[in-house]
Amino acid sequence: MARLAAFVHVADKNGEVHAFGPDDDVPAWAVKLIGNPGAWEEAPESAKASPRKTTKPAAPKPVVPESDTAPAPEAPAAKPVPGEAFAAESGEHLED
Numbered sequence: 001m002a003r004l005a006a007f008v009h010v011a012d013k014n015g016e017v018h019a020f021g022p023d024d025d026v027p028a029w030a031v032k033l034i035g036n037p038g039a040w041e042e043a044p045e046s047a048k049a050s051p052r053k054t055t056k057p058a059a060p061k062p063v064v065p066e067s068d069t070a071p072a073p074e075a076p077a078a079k080p081v082p083g084e085a086f087a088a089e090s091g092e093h094l095e096d
Helices: 028-033 045-049
Strands: 008-011 017-020 040-042
């Protein structure tokens, strides 16, 4: 039979904290949450049959900084000089 080696505190699904000690019968929901093998004097049957799997947290995705070289802004359109012909679409000065 499983027996705790020390007192432990476990929060249930509602967030209520329960304390269990070496002389207590630990309910199944709490057994599942006590992950420290050192807390047990004798491990529960479920822990002996299938050791608790621990998974490594996923590696954080690298942050790619925005490029230091932003695209060059478009050159301002040429302004017509009074008295000269000007092609609005191309921005070129027209010769007479």
